[in-house]
Amino acid sequence: MSLSSHVQELKRKHKTLSDQxxxxxxxxxxxxxxxxxxxxxKLKLKEEIERLSS
Structure with missing residues (x-):
């Protein structure tokens, strides 16, 4: 899994948690x-997304 696809998956999970x-x-x-x-x-996912994106 590439980094960008991993980040996209984390964003999808973050959105799901936001809805929940x-x-x-x-x-x-x-x-x-x-x-x-x-x-x-949700916060852990957000922090992971930010860490991987920078």
Missing amino acids: VETAQRAPASDGLELVHLKKQ
């Missing part, structure tokens, strides 16, 4: 711990 976070935030009975976990995963 938005859905969880709108749900009235969302699990706060799950939301924190999703946000941490």
Whole structure:
């Protein structure tokens, strides 16, 4: 897998997590711990994307 395709895959995963976070935030009975976990995963992906892109 080339670097650019790896970064694209990470961006796709980041977008998926963003959608999951938005859905969880709108749900009235969302699990706060799950939301924190999703946000941490999203941040790790963002940091990895930035590291690989620079």
